[in-house]
Amino acid sequence: MATKSKSINIIYLKTLLVSVFAIWTFCNELAYSSQEHLDCDIPFSSFLDKMKAKALNQGISATIVANVVSNTKNLEEVIKLDRSQKAFRLSFKDFSDKSVNEYRLLNGRKYMKKYQALFESIWNESGIPPEVIIAFWGMETDYGMVQGNFHTLSALGTLANDCRRSEFFELQYLAAMKLVENNMLDPMSSIGAWAGEFGQIQMLPSEILAFGSDGDGDGKVQLDKSPEDAILTAAKLIMSKGWTPRKVWFEEVIVSEEFQWREAGLGRSRPIKKWAQLGIEPRQASFHAEDIHTQATLVLPQGWKGPKFLAYPNFDIFMKWNDSFLYSTTAAYFANRINGADPYLSEGPSDILNTYQMVELQEILNALGYDVGKIDGILGAKTRQSVRIIQINLGFPADSWPTIELLNYLKVYLS
Known part of the structure; x- marks a missing residue:
């Protein structure tokens, strides 16, 4: 009886996997045929010609457009980084140990004192505490020390011509042209992250157009050079996202x-x-x-x-x-x-699965009918939710955290 049940499980799993593969193939073919009609992933010179026309149609001056386009190059490394994003394959312990270190804590508190008057003004106006802005500033660029080394216009142009998020990055590329027109971005020398964010708080061009602020009173918005500009701009961005004044987070x-x-x-x-x-x-x-x-x-x-x-x-x-x-x-x-809190308590959490183990878990969950989203080896929201549901079904602690014990159990369960 057990052998028969096992055989049925294997046949069912094989049938399910064949069906999943067939659906995956169909969707890929559909996506490919759809992409043939998308105006992306075209020769880079053709992409630049297309963006010239769009920019001129939006009223950006021909001189600015020519200057921006002549300084935009295709960066293959940007596409590779867009597909990997290795930082988000770390566990919370590893990532927080790396990100919340003594250097950043000491410097963060130092900058809170240095720019105390500006932080007090922001607090009085918006109820955003300085430590929240400091945390974003430190996380993004180590308080302006590490702003990235990718030519901003080229990074944006490369991503705008890539079919994965072409529409979004076309808008960012055009917004960057407007920043050049407003003397807020140097088309030749401005550098930042591979995804097109730049400045001490790593914002995209559209965000800077909307919230860029002069925090030091010099009449300019220089997010790469002025800490005060970066601090005030970050506060405006946080306010726009719906911060509730003077409340804990x-x-x-x-x-x-x-x-x-x-x-x-x-x-x-x-x-x-x-x-x-x-x-x-x-x-x-x-x-x-x-x-x-x-x-x-x-x-x-x-x-x-x-x-x-x-x-x-x-x-x-x-x-x-x-x-x-x-x-x-x-x-x-x-x-x-x-703000003075102690390091967190921990009972020795299980390590995160490595990339290959995470992919294996996602494939198993997907085969069992769970929606893990993209099978990419990253513990995203859908994978966490699927893990939680199967933990409940199997009687494991339902904490949404995939362990090697859970993976091994599922492998035996399906064998």
Whole structure:
């Protein structure tokens, strides 16, 4: 009977995999045929001619257009980096240890004092605490020390001609032309990240057009050279994303042993009063009486054995700044540390699966009918959600963190 059941499972799995492959092939062919009609991934000179026409049609001066286009080159390395993004294959522990180091903490506190008057003005106007801006500034460029080494116009042009996100980056490339026209970007010397962000807080051209601000009063917006300009511009960007003035964003907590881990995770928010009833309490303080009805989510960036945080509504702004869960939790934690919080507690969380193991897990989950999104070896939101569901189904702690034990169990389960 067991042999028959096993055979049925193998036949079912093979049939499912054949079906998945057939659908994948059809979708690829459909995508390929659709791309034939897209005006992207064309010879770079043809792309530049196309962008010239669009820029002139938007009223950008012919002199500026010619200057920008003549300084735009195709950068093959940008496409390679766009496909890899290795930083987001790290665990929270590894990424936060690397990002929230003593150098950044010491310098962050130093800059809080140096630009105290500007930070106080921002606080009075918007209720954004300095440590939040400091965290983004430090995470993005080490306070302006590491702004990238890719020619900005060439990076944007390369991505605009790549079919993956051509429409988005065409808009950014045209916005960059307007920055050149406004003397906010040097077409020859401006450098930044491979994805086209530049300046001390690494913003895209469209964001700079909308929020670029003169923080030092010299009549110019120079985000690559002026810390004050970068600080004020960051504040304007954060405000635009919906920051709630004078409210907390992220708080480390202690969780009772009886807690059901399936209650954790983004999208499962509860009032603070309810979390307290479930045995959750702040690690270094106590809940404020005025916040007991505030909604919050328990997040476990590295599973139930790792650090535990309550994410408040203002944490959404971190996710809007960068939609990587890893980046956002690290930046929010960084802001806490700048403000004097202790390093997080941890019981020795399981290491992150390596790229090959993560791909293997994604393929298994995909074959079982779970939506993991793109099979890329990266622990994204859809993979986390799929892991949580199968953990619940199998009786594992449902913390959305894939372990080698879970992977090995699934491999045996399918054998």
